[in-house]
Amino acid sequence: MSDSSINLDELRQRIDQLDGDILRLISERADCAQKVAHVKLADDKDAVFYRPEREAQVLRRIMSLNKGPLDSEEMARLFREIMSACLALEQPIKVAYLGPEGTFTQQAALKHFGESAISLPMAAIDEVFREVEAGAVNYGVVPVENSTEGVVNHTLDTFMDSSIHICGEVVLRIHHHLLISDTTRRDKISRIYSHPQSFGQCRKWLDAHYPHAERVPVSSNAEAAKLVKTEWHSAAIAGDMAAKLYGLERIADKIEDRPDNSTRFLIIGNQRVPMAGEDKTSIVVAMRNQPGALHDLLEPFHRHKIDLTRIETRPSRTGVWNYVFFIDFKGHVDEPRVAAVLEEVKLRASELRVLGSYPQGVL
Numbered sequence: 001m002s003d004s005s006i007n008l009d010e011l012r013q014r015i016d017q018l019d020g021d022i023l024r025l026i027s028e029r030a031d032c033a034q035k036v037a038h039v040k041l042a043d044d045k046d047a048v049f050y051r052p053e054r055e056a057q058v059l060r061r062i063m064s065l066n067k068g069p070l071d072s073e074e075m076a077r078l079f080r081e082i083m084s085a086c087l088a089l090e091q092p093i094k095v096a097y098l099g100p101e102g103t104f105t106q107q108a109a110l111k112h113f114g115e116s117a118i119s120l121p122m123a124a125i126d127e128v129f130r131e132v133e134a135g136a137v138n139y140g141v142v143p144v145e146n147s148t149e150g151v152v153n154h155t156l157d158t159f160m161d162s163s164i165h166i167c168g169e170v171v172l173r174i175h176h177h178l179l180i181s182d183t184t185r186r187d188k189i190s191r192i193y194s195h196p197q198s199f200g201q202c203r204k205w206l207d208a209h210y211p212h213a214e215r216v217p218v219s220s221n222a223e224a225a226k227l228v229k230t231e232w233h234s235a236a237i238a239g240d241m242a243a244k245l246y247g248l249e250r251i252a253d254k255i256e257d258r259p260d261n262s263t264r265f266l267i268i269g270n271q272r273v274p275m276a277g278e279d280k281t282s283i284v285v286a287m288r289n290q291p292g293a294l295h296d297l298l299e300p301f302h303r304h305k306i307d308l309t310r311i312e313t314r315p316s317r318t319g320v321w322n323y324v325f326f327i328d329f330k331g332h333v334d335e336p337r338v339a340a341v342l343e344e345v346k347l348r349a350s351e352l353r354v355l356g357s358y359p360q361g362v363l
């Protein structure tokens with residue numbers, strides 16, 4: 001036996017030993033999480049097991065303790081799955097997302113809740129809201145903005161008619177591929193299906209490579225992938241999940257125009273989330289239609305040194321909502337300086353609603 005084979009045997013023995021230790025520790029952890037669930041139930045029979053703020057703290061702590069060689073995001077992803085499995089022991093979490101299966105929104109849902117969550121596809125954003133409001137699912141996941149294409153107006157508009165809370169956010173790097181099926185004639189592609197947002201994110205690439213192909217907008221990338229299965233002259237632009245789900249081949253990889261292309265999704269629910277430490281708050285504010293309204297609205301944030309991360313204007317749909325602004329900022333409503341700003345804004349606005357305070361996306 002050579003030296004290297006002795007080493008290999010020793011190393012494998014060591015790995016077996018470590019796996020045994022990891023197994024024992026994960027089981028012990030799962031036991032603890034189950035006990036936490038029983039404590040929660042003893043306090044309140046309608047207790048919510050899932051705690052977004054606690055999960056964010058667990059993941060942030062793991063990332064800060066990690067010394068490598070695995071990188072911190074990778075390590076946090078492993079812990080994300082351990083927590084997801086622990087939680088599912090008590091009650092698997094049910095999550096509605098903007099479907100069909102294979103969309104980036106499903107990918108975002110699984111990234112946030114882990115693979116042990118039960119994810120249920122909905123046909124439209126309003127349906128995701130309705131399922132959550134009705135209590136048919138625990139949470140919903142909807143897209144809200146893309147770094148290339150901007151805001152998803154429909155999501156913002158739906159918030160205006162809903163009493164739902166934002167419980168979290170998740171940001172996903174979006175990679176698009178050009179996909180074909182085994183019946184597609186790759187030299188005869190005359191039609192490309194995709195979601196309008198994805199066409200927007202791949203515009204330059206399409207102009208350069210398929211300037212004459214007809215671009216047909218459909219309701220989702222997964223729908224585009226499905227259509228390609230039945231047409232020999234068509235291709236689709238979609239992500240990995242849809243490609244795998246429908247067994248399509250990637251003929252061009254990562255065709256998005258900007259390499260940092262990412263989409264932010266919101267987690268919606270019926271729960272108010274306590275402070276996690278690094279939080280964000282989203283509000284919707286209506287101002288009266290008068291000169292200086294936007295300045296009046298933003299001035300208190302500036303004075304209290306609150307960091308705005310986003311502001312969007314949407315047309316009003318009622319007399320009261322003259323100008324409607326969606327504002328995201330760093331901080332939690334339970335912090336005194338945030339409470340002070342909101343008090344001031346309330347005096348200046350014709351309507352103010354806090355959509356939620358939630359942990360900033362960790363993964």
Ligand SMILES: C=C(O[C@@H]1C=C(C(=O)O)C=C[C@H]1O)C(=O)O
Nearest residue numbers: 033036049050051054055083086
């Ligand atoms: C164990 C708890 O409940 C759930 C499981 C968690 C975990 O596995 O660490 C964390 C938060 C909750 O979603 C808890 O609240 O501490």
